[in-house]
Amino acid sequence: MKEKNPWYTPLTIIITVIGVIAIVALVTVAVLQNRPLLQKYKYGIVLDAGSSHTALYIYQWPAEKDNNTGRVEQKHSCKVTGKGISSYAAQPEKAGMSLTECMQEAEMVVPAKRHSETPLYLGATAGMRLLNIENRSASDQVFQAVEKALQSFPFSYQGARILSGQEEGAFGWVTVNYLDDRLKQGLETTGALDLGGASTQISFVSHDYDISESPSNSMTFRLYGNDYNLYTHSFLCYGKDQVLRMALAKQTQLGPSTILDPCFHPGYTTTRNYSSLYDSPCVSGRRPREAPTNFSHKGEGNFTKCQEVVKSLFNTTACKYSKCSFNGVFQPPLQGPFGAFSAYYYVMNFLNLTDTSIHLETVKNNLASYCATPWNQIKQMHLSNVKEKYLAEYCFSGTYILTLLTEGYNFTKETYSNIKFIKKIKGSDAGWTLGYMLNLTNMIPAEAPDSPPLPHAGYVSIVTVIAVLLFILLILSLRPVWPRCSKQPQIV
Numbered sequence: 001m002k003e004k005n006p007w008y009t010p011l012t013i014i015i016t017v018i019g020v021i022a023i024v025a026l027v028t029v030a031v032l033q034n035r036p037l038l039q040k041y042k043y044g045i046v047l048d049a050g051s052s053h054t055a056l057y058i059y060q061w062p063a064e065k066d067n068n069t070g071r072v073e074q075k076h077s078c079k080v081t082g083k084g085i086s087s088y089a090a091q092p093e094k095a096g097m098s099l100t101e102c103m104q105e106a107e108m109v110v111p112a113k114r115h116s117e118t119p120l121y122l123g124a125t126a127g128m129r130l131l132n133i134e135n136r137s138a139s140d141q142v143f144q145a146v147e148k149a150l151q152s153f154p155f156s157y158q159g160a161r162i163l164s165g166q167e168e169g170a171f172g173w174v175t176v177n178y179l180d181d182r183l184k185q186g187l188e189t190t191g192a193l194d195l196g197g198a199s200t201q202i203s204f205v206s207h208d209y210d211i212s213e214s215p216s217n218s219m220t221f222r223l224y225g226n227d228y229n230l231y232t233h234s235f236l237c238y239g240k241d242q243v244l245r246m247a248l249a250k251q252t253q254l255g256p257s258t259i260l261d262p263c264f265h266p267g268y269t270t271t272r273n274y275s276s277l278y279d280s281p282c283v284s285g286r287r288p289r290e291a292p293t294n295f296s297h298k299g300e301g302n303f304t305k306c307q308e309v310v311k312s313l314f315n316t317t318a319c320k321y322s323k324c325s326f327n328g329v330f331q332p333p334l335q336g337p338f339g340a341f342s343a344y345y346y347v348m349n350f351l352n353l354t355d356t357s358i359h360l361e362t363v364k365n366n367l368a369s370y371c372a373t374p375w376n377q378i379k380q381m382h383l384s385n386v387k388e389k390y391l392a393e394y395c396f397s398g399t400y401i402l403t404l405l406t407e408g409y410n411f412t413k414e415t416y417s418n419i420k421f422i423k424k425i426k427g428s429d430a431g432w433t434l435g436y437m438l439n440l441t442n443m444i445p446a447e448a449p450d451s452p453p454l455p456h457a458g459y460v461s462i463v464t465v466i467a468v469l470l471f472i473l474l475i476l477s478l479r480p481v482w483p484r485c486s487k488q489p490q491i492v
């Protein structure tokens with residue numbers, strides 16, 4: 001005789017099957033509905049037409065999230081061969097042609113079906129600012145050639161223009177803080193220090209900054225629901241190439257045929273041409289009246305003397321404000337951490353001096369011994385993997401960077417460690433280009449976007465738990481129809 005299981009009634013079996021199907025259906029719908037879609041991207045292209053060279057950056061972001069919530073990241077970069085577009089003043093059409101290779105690369109990287117909707121921008125910085133001052137029509141012709149070249153590609157061309165120094169500084173700050181997720185989260189921001197070839201920028205938020213003291217240094221933003229009052233200044237001619245010209249001009253103002261330069265290694269010697277040295281608005285006014293065609297440039301390798309030469313390029317006496325950096329430019333008290341990029345990074349990385357926790361005096365001593373190293377020895381160690389021009393200039397550039405930071409911007413041995421030398425943040429280059437594109441495409445909203453209250457996994461778990469609970473409740477509510485278990489075994 002078998003005992004009959006009271007649960008094996010048609011009703012309970014039907015309820016169980018329906019319940020299980022309902023739960024599976026509910027969870028499946030929740031998972032499918034909230035499953036991240038197969039990623040499709042949108043793209044934007046920015047050309048950084050700098051004084052020393054042009055670089056192309058391609059950014060991408062999830063297509064369904066271009067409404068302010070998706071993360072924009074750098075997908076690709078391309079370094080244009082040759083010099084910056086301002087160097088083509090005498091043959092403007094070559095400025096346009098120089099961009100061809102990188103633009104063709106962009107055509108390959110951006111999927112063809114996205115070409116026509118991909119915005120393409122070109123922003124020119126200090127090299128073109130200088131050319132514009134020196135020769136307006138040459139600068140216009142360079143732009144015409146560049147525009148013509150860019151319009152021949154299948155992207156949505158949005159124009160080429162010269163960025164003001166203020167914009168360059170502010171967009172660099174936006175890039176750094178966007179990539180670090182500081183803007184979205186409303187965290188304390190990082191200041192931006194950018195050292196180019198022809199200009200240098202400093203940008204930071206200071207709570208002690210009274211805009212009325214120097215309105216031209218202020219930029220205000222409302223980003224993700226937070227207000228920022230940014231201090232920014234760009235020093236034209238204080239990029240590392242132009243400042244080297246100024247240092248050489250200082251040492252050749254009497255028109256000598258030989259100079260012994262403390263900023264170059266002992267044993268370094270080259271011949272330089274007076275006309276090409278003084279061929280820049282940064283130094284043209286100081287050209288000696290009587291000078292030979294060339295001069296012999298010899299290195300001495302003396303850091304302390306080099307620092308004196310560099311210091312003489314900063315006027316730190318005249319200041320009509322409560323506080324200045326140099327050359328009579330207002331600067332509020334430094335505040336917070338700083339990211340130093342472009343040539344700051346290239347130079348300090350080469351010199352192995354990116355660790356700012358090392359005492360500033362030790363950093364100077366290390367640089368002093370590098371500067372004192374004979375040129376032959378330096379070449380032997382590095383010439384196989386570093387351009388000779390860069391190699392010859394690292395002693396000068398390192399000295400300039402330390403002097404600019406301490407004598408120019410007033411970083412002290414205590415605040416020096418607030419600086420971090422950076423090249424990339426989360427895979428994207430630090431620089432003004434990303435901030436520029438985010439701004440032009442309105443990709444950073446003024447107000448914080450609404451975000452779903454729960455992450456996807458949390459949402460699915462809650463739906464599952466509720467479904468199971470409902471099912472248990474349903475079973476319990478059917479208690480009256482549950483088959484009773486009698487103590488007497490049923491006889492089948």
Ligand SMILES: O=P(O)(O)OP(=O)(O)OP(=O)(O)OC[C@H]1O[C@@H](n2cnc3c(O)ncnc32)[C@H](O)[C@@H]1O
Pocket residue numbers: 049050051052053084125126127195196197198199200239240241342343346347350390
């Ligand atoms: O912003 P502007 O002033 O227009 O200049 P840029 O856009 O051309 O400036 P970059 O940041 O590209 O480069 C800054 C400088 O660093 C130099 N540079 C680039 N790579 C370098 C390296 O590996 N070592 C040393 N210097 C380097 C370059 O020649 C410039 O003088």
